[in-house]
Amino acid sequence: MAATTESVKADAAEAPLLNKRNLFAGLGLYLVFYVWVRWYEGVYGWSAGLDSFAPEFEIYWMNFLYIEIVLEILVASVLWGVIWKTRDRNVMSITPREELRRHFTHWIWLSCYGWALYWGGSYFTEQDGTWHQTIVRDTDFTPSHIIEFYLSYPIYIITGVAAFLYAKTRLPYYQQGLHLMYMVAVIGPFMILPNVGLNEWGHTFWFMEELFVAPLHYGFVFFGWSALAVLGIVNSEVDAIGKLLKKDLV
Amino acid sequence: MKTIKDKVAKLSFVALLMTLSAAMLYTPTASAHGEKSQAAFMRMRTIHWFDLNWSKPKVAVNETMEISGKFHVFAGWPETVDKPEVTFLNIGIPGPVFIRAGSWIGDQLVPRSVSLELGETYSFRVLLKARRPGEWHVHTMMNVEGGGPIIGPGKFVTITGTMGSFRNELTTLTGENLDLETWGLSNVYFWHGLWYLIGVAWVVYWIRRPVFVPRALAVNAGKLDGLVTDTDKKVAIIFFVGTIGIVLLGMGQANSKYPVTTPLQAGLMRGMVPLEMPEAFVDVKVEEASYRVPGRAMQMTLTVTNNGDVAVRLGEFNTASVRFLDPEVYQDDSGYPADLLADAGLSVSDNSPLQPGETRTIEVTASDAAWEVYRLSDLIYDPDSRFAGLLFFFDENGGRQMVMVDAPLIPVFI
């Protein structure tokens, strides 16, 4: 097994360096899913999401919450488990071409992470601001929160950790230790989720109105900054890829 | 095969668009507004809404309806909510399904925040113009700074027609006739579109060439010369000058097109004129009050003295917008929301007319499922177990006396 790593086999078959189908399928998956989510919000936000004490709220929103949490735990466990379980134990002995191929695969993961972060950090977070203009904050689990905090955030967390695990288990470059900025880029946005605790606690008794710039929200801001750590990842990747291409490129 | 793939792709795209459109064009029935989440003692001890009237149950887009009535600012205001020194008469609707065409406290238009006085009663009305079809719960609502929204009763109002036909036509002080629904929109799109294109052009100019790996290799090797050329510098200067030029041009053009503009109007409005309520001649003392959990009933022992010159009977107890009536004394025909109206929910141990000068101790029971439905019974779990409400006494001449009650409440669990 040591002599015939999966990489060598893949190399022999000459798989494409970038599997475009996986890239577009990955990005497409998020798109289709989130368009469906937006449709669901549009319909059931209005018909069942305005009053958290109504029975239909339990049916269409609380059940959504329970199901998504179970599925997220399941997907995270399986995905992270599989990536770890199928790790390359001879990662330092792969060919440069295989390494390049894996960098491409790694960038499929990162592209998906960026995409998921967009939906979570931008789309669903600002969307929450406008939903609060249509309802009175009567529950922590308002429809926009069920999507924003408990769906879109876990999805980018799952994707980010998967990307990190992929790099750590399959790319020689990341065997030097723990890449500080990679951890910031994944753990920082992850911390936005626990920070929901602060947010909801504050809203329980400080104010019920919707002031987006309230200091109560600064925890989200602080952790949002960690998205900038993608710059460190890019720099590392460019270094690593540069080393692989240097003699042919320059 | 490719044709099939293309077709699938096209159909998927069409399906996506249809899904989005369906969501956007969906005409719903809205549920209530979540007022039940607020602690019962706050709903009972802040703003008391009464004599409410929703002028129409059904309106077409562009038509107006009005909610009017009175609210009493409770003197025993709870500590946990800031005093109503900065408040805003809002309306509890799911966003701009109506536009707020006007709102008044007394005769004063109140588009801004206002100061209210504890213990006073105010009349109000809110004029709404229908905008988005659907069946909407329309609540009275008062926002209090440092507290939040205090929601009053809500009633369903149906809007018919299409949103596309909604118009918000106005004439400005500069003589312009416009529709505020779309005013300035193409101008917004034009400027944002123009600047976005300029930004895209700048980035595209740079990413036409190899971006990351070759440039990093060159920078690391100290070969900086080729990375920014003289042409690049010329292009940059064009962008620089162009940006400043467009900003100045746009500014100048806007100033000549709109020579008269004013800053946003803001500032607290004080001096709201309260209603002059006749001095109540009925005096009520709460001897004891308890809430019986199993029976969903609140019982009060009241000592009532009639200091007036006409006999009175207790007809209504109003707390947190739930109205308990004694139908023998008073029947409501105002169309008050049925779920908030216990039209036979008030029973009084002796409700014979209380003669002038007479003092009587009575047992009053207010019972209805509304205690549970509106989560008022949760009062017994609140950190400040006091209740408050309005008692209305009626005389045979059609006169009405409004008396506030405010007392501790003892729960009875068994």
Next chain:
Amino acid sequence: MSASQSAVRSRAEAVKVSRTFDYLILWTVFMVLIGGYHIHYMLTGGDWDFWTDWKDRRLWVTVAPIVSITFPAAVQACLWARYRLPFGATICVLGLLLGEWINRYLNFWGWTYFPVNFCFPSNLMPGAILLDVILMLSNSFTLTAVLGGMAWGLVFYPGNWPIIAPFHIPIEYNGMMFTLADLQGYHYVRTGTPEYIRMVEKGTLRTFGKDVAPVSAFFSAFVSILIYFLWHFFGNWFSQTRFVQST
């Protein structure tokens, strides 16, 4: 890994590979920036950005540039120092505006029906172009901080005035004077934003007369310079490629 082996078959393939990575990196960076910059901006200056009746001549003019120069400064620190790419600020603002516009259109309008002419975002593009060009031509972060930061703050209000001027026309309504923006705020009901939440100029006993916007822009420009410096160092910190050892 054998150093003698090549990862690519030819120079042509190397060029193609490098180019493909360009697109993948640009996509990812752009998307991550939208997420990060947007969440930062919406929670530090968002309310001014959401509604026309917050876009006043004092606080909006002051706050928006100060809180928005952050990410551009950080991204410039990385892209210019390491790649000599002078579009750090512009790409941030492109991302932010795209994220905002998608949201305002599909959600503020498409989900909750606020008219787009009431909830359009602020225009940050002129400042971004100036910031990038100044960095490129000066090749100096210090000059960019001082001149660029100053330009960023100063150009914000004139860059937005052609868009918001039509909403500052006065109107008499039920016996009171409003601007059209105030009237939008009054008409289009926001249950979560009562009027008193609005942080806008309410007047003072100041001596500057009506020159509020230029004074505010100047102050904003001053703070933008300071924030640029600070965020330049944040950018450097986030650009590092260091590994830590797991214990």
